[in-house]
Amino acid sequence: MKHLKYNFLLFIAFFIAQTLWAQKKEAVDFSKSLKIGDRFVPPNGISVFRGNMVKFDWNTLKDKVIILDFFSTACSTCIDDMPKLQKLQDKYKDRLQIFNVAFQDKATLEKFYTENTFLKEKKVNLPVIHNDGELKKMFPHWAEPHAVIIYKGIVQAITFSRLLTEENILKLLRDGRIELPYKNDYNQGDLGVHSSKGQGVSHLIGVWLSGYQNGVRTVDLKYVRDSITGLYKSSFYNRSIYIALRNVWSKFEMPTYIPRDERVVWKVKDSTRFHNFKEDKDKWNVENAISYERLDKVMRSDSLQARVILQDLHSLLSIRSYKTMMKRTCLILKSCPVKPYAGQPLKNPLNYENSSVLGTIIDIGMQFPPVIDQVNRNEKITVGDFSNLAELNQQLAVYGIKAEIGEGEIEVLVIEEVQ
Structure with missing residues (x-):
């Protein structure tokens, strides 16, 4: 029963996290932000401690892979990832330099590291950039962990911490470049075709179905009115076909049970194209996730709009779904x-x-x-x-x-x- 309660707490925490995610977003100045492929010019006045590093010169790192691992002491995922990063640093210390980057002050961080028995037991001692303001301006985000990979003075990736693996580091060192899923906390996605005509903007009314959208965070089905155009936009981004269908069905027929795998019947050639049954989330998403948009002039109830969207997905994907x-x-x-x-x-x-x-x-x-x-x-x-x-x-x-x-x-x- 103990693990049952744990799963229940995770189930509740997921919805709380989604709410906090939505609330945390704030206006950001992108004038100093860097993109993948841009040259990284290090800011002055970086303050570092731990990792036997009081000060350093960026020039001494020019031939190393540099990883900026943005974190906060309140981020449990960030903390769980640190031992993995420490092992990478220890194994490739001559070719790699990892920094934990925090906006918090040195005193707060010193207290955190002193009291955290988990990091002590795992012997985590990565250099920490504290009181950061400049690096976050270069790589804006509002959800930690947030990872940046720099090599040969070029921003190679702005991505998810789970992709900071030995395999990816070696690939970058071997090839001199790497393509990883882009973590962009501010991009909501835009599949629709828009064109300027006269003094206003003409929006093509229609439906768009696409694959994985790099740099767009995963978003479940939403139905909103655009205050500028007056059009009604239905959309979701980077979802599996199965999750998308389940999400649409729930809009007009709320389930009274947990949608477990035993409650799905697959009448398809390859169910792995519809749902990720394994742990390699990022690779699977890039190859199989779908994104969808629909623009309408008329407003429908949520349940009726969901039925329209379901018809779209059935038609565009050459499938049908039903309950029995x-x-x-x-x-x-x-x-x-x-x-x-x-x-x-x-x-x-x-x-x-x-x-x-x-x-x-x-x-x-x-x-x-x-x-x-x-x-x-x-x-x-x-x-x-x-x-x-x-x-x-x-x-x-x-x-x-x-x-x-x-x-x-x-x-x-x-x-x-x-x-």
């Missing part, structure tokens, strides 16, 4: 005789409003097959940690409920290629 009921192996919540609890005191107990909520949380944990709630119990249910079905049932019996693995009918999304 199918028999699947499930975890079925059934009624049973009430039995007093005689086990050990519950560890980390949580209260669930009813059996439906309990079933949803168990679904999120992915420990068992998809859940079917046949008891529809409307009373509060308290469940603590459990590691297997027997332990779960020992707690549920108090409420006259038994969880049993069997065959049941659940709703599935069918994705089918059309000849």
